[in-house]
Amino acid sequence: MAGNATGNHFRVTTFGESHGRAIGAVIDGVRPGLPIDLSFVQHELDRRRPGQSAVTTSRSESDQVEILSGLFEGKTTGTPVCMIIWNKDQQPKAYEKIKDMFRPGHAGYTYMAKFGVSDYRGGGRSSGRETAARVAAGAVAKRLLAHKGIDIVGYTLEAGGIRARSFDTSVIERNPLRCPDPEAAAAMEQLILRLKEEGDSVGGIVEVTVSGPPAGLGDPVFDKLEADLAKALMSIGAIRGFEIGNGFAAARLRGSQNNDPIYFDESAGRVRTRTNNAGGVAGGISNGEDIVVRIAVKPPSSIRKEQETVTLDGKPATISVEGRHDPCICPRVVPVAEAMVALTLYDHLTRQKLLSRKTRLQDLRDTIDLIDHNIVLLLSERQGLVRQIGALKKRKGSGIVDRGRERQILKKQLSVARDLELDARFIEEMFRAIFKLAKTSQKAIARS
Numbered sequence: 001m002a003g004n005a006t007g008n009h010f011r012v013t014t015f016g017e018s019h020g021r022a023i024g025a026v027i028d029g030v031r032p033g034l035p036i037d038l039s040f041v042q043h044e045l046d047r048r049r050p051g052q053s054a055v056t057t058s059r060s061e062s063d064q065v066e067i068l069s070g071l072f073e074g075k076t077t078g079t080p081v082c083m084i085i086w087n088k089d090q091q092p093k094a095y096e097k098i099k100d101m102f103r104p105g106h107a108g109y110t111y112m113a114k115f116g117v118s119d120y121r122g123g124g125r126s127s128g129r130e131t132a133a134r135v136a137a138g139a140v141a142k143r144l145l146a147h148k149g150i151d152i153v154g155y156t157l158e159a160g161g162i163r164a165r166s167f168d169t170s171v172i173e174r175n176p177l178r179c180p181d182p183e184a185a186a187a188m189e190q191l192i193l194r195l196k197e198e199g200d201s202v203g204g205i206v207e208v209t210v211s212g213p214p215a216g217l218g219d220p221v222f223d224k225l226e227a228d229l230a231k232a233l234m235s236i237g238a239i240r241g242f243e244i245g246n247g248f249a250a251a252r253l254r255g256s257q258n259n260d261p262i263y264f265d266e267s268a269g270r271v272r273t274r275t276n277n278a279g280g281v282a283g284g285i286s287n288g289e290d291i292v293v294r295i296a297v298k299p300p301s302s303i304r305k306e307q308e309t310v311t312l313d314g315k316p317a318t319i320s321v322e323g324r325h326d327p328c329i330c331p332r333v334v335p336v337a338e339a340m341v342a343l344t345l346y347d348h349l350t351r352q353k354l355l356s357r358k359t360r361l362q363d364l365r366d367t368i369d370l371i372d373h374n375i376v377l378l379l380s381e382r383q384g385l386v387r388q389i390g391a392l393k394k395r396k397g398s399g400i401v402d403r404g405r406e407r408q409i410l411k412k413q414l415s416v417a418r419d420l421e422l423d424a425r426f427i428e429e430m431f432r433a434i435f436k437l438a439k440t441s442q443k444a445i446a447r448s
């Protein structure tokens with residue numbers, strides 16, 4: 001099924017399940033010659049890793065990342081970068097007792113309704129484990145953004161109704177909640193440990209702040225920056241809400257309170273706003289102020305407390321989920337949320353590069369390299385479809401060459417080329433070459 005990839009130009013596909021052999025990510029659209037700092041990728045994975053404290057699961061995965069492709073002498077080659085993390089500490093037996101029941105709050109029933117099959121061992125693809133692959137890919141984007149002076153910091157703003165009241169970035173990574181207020185962190189920890197004892201769990205709010213973004217990121221109207229950020233963040237398991245800037249609070253303000261006054265900052269040499277109620281985005285495009293987003297994280301569903309459910313064949317049952325589960329996932333969601341924000345921003349930065357009016361020769365060449373790269377990627381995608389059609393034709397016993405279809409494609413694309421003032425003869429030659437490539441591979445399939 002589609003739905004396993006994100007991004008347009010910096011495109012990330014994740015694969016793997018909680019109790020499969022491995023999980024990983026393939027990044028497509030990475031420019032050649034970029035350094036990948038493997039130790040930083042590992043550092044980010046270690047932040048998401050289970051077993052870091054008593055408030056998270058005790059599953060003990062080392063989450064060692066390996067790079068399988070796309071790297072030569074520490075630098076990207078421009079080909080897909082594949083990163084893999086082997087699953088080591090699986091305990092499928094822990095799920096034996098409940099394998100014939102749907103777990104409330106989990107995706108077992110909906111996966112069954114959609115796919116007709118559901119991996120009961122840890123939720124399969126719907127497991128929080130899948131997010132390790134996002135963190136690995138996000139670390140690459142985060143590093144590339146940092147080279148451009150863009151920093152992303154996430155933290156737990158609220159857990160179990162307890163909210164951070166003070167803000168000190170230096171304490172975030174020094175408490176198990178990843179909370180910027182040490183006092184609130186201690187209260188959150190106490191509450192979570194008590195609920196864990198009671199066999200229950202608790203939710204919270206994670207906030208991510210991006211400092212140093214340029215103005216101009218985001219593509220109206222359907223790929224507005226906040227729309228893409230919302231989609232990226234809402235795709236993380238257990239996320240129930242998204243806000244940007246003052247979010248839902250804006251609904252209760254007057255225009256005069258909600259507007260961000262505009263001024264020209266001489267020292268920065270650009271237009272700025274005095275306040276940041278908008279959260280760094282206006283009209284779907286970043287305005288250069290910090291981007292501030294928040295997500296609501298639900299209490300994890302796997303709890304020891306007994307709950308009502310049904311068996312796979314619909315009989316009433318009672319379930320108590322034993323095993324190693326997070327009583328609060330906020331601290332583990334923090335690096336995942338940062339990763340999704342990084343992937344979205346780097347994708348938009350790459351798009352913006354294609355749009356900007358370049359003057360330096362190297363910049364222009366960089367952009368041409370990226371366009372050429374995308375031409376090859378699109379051609380490879382076309383060839384994939386061509387092969388699928390070849391297999392269908394073989395099954396149906398129909399012929400490979402379809403001159404009518406070729407004429408139809410040519411007519412359509414030549415008309416587009418004319419509108420764009422491209423040389424029609426060249427476009428025709430290019431398509432003849434593409435048709436030849438397609439026919440060669442379909443003929444090979446017909447012979448196989």
Ligand SMILES: Cc1cc2nc3c(=O)[nH]c(=O)nc-3n(C[C@H](O)[C@H](O)[C@H](O)COP(=O)(O)O)c2cc1C
Pocket residue numbers: 057105106107123126127128129131236237238239298300301302303324325326329332333336
């Ligand atoms: C990093 C991470 C860790 C998670 N750990 C758990 C867990 O230990 N127990 C649990 O019930 N859910 C956990 N979840 C949430 C489930 O994956 C999620 O609730 C489930 O797949 C159903 O999807 P939904 O909540 O988005 O509807 C985790 C999610 C993330 C992102």
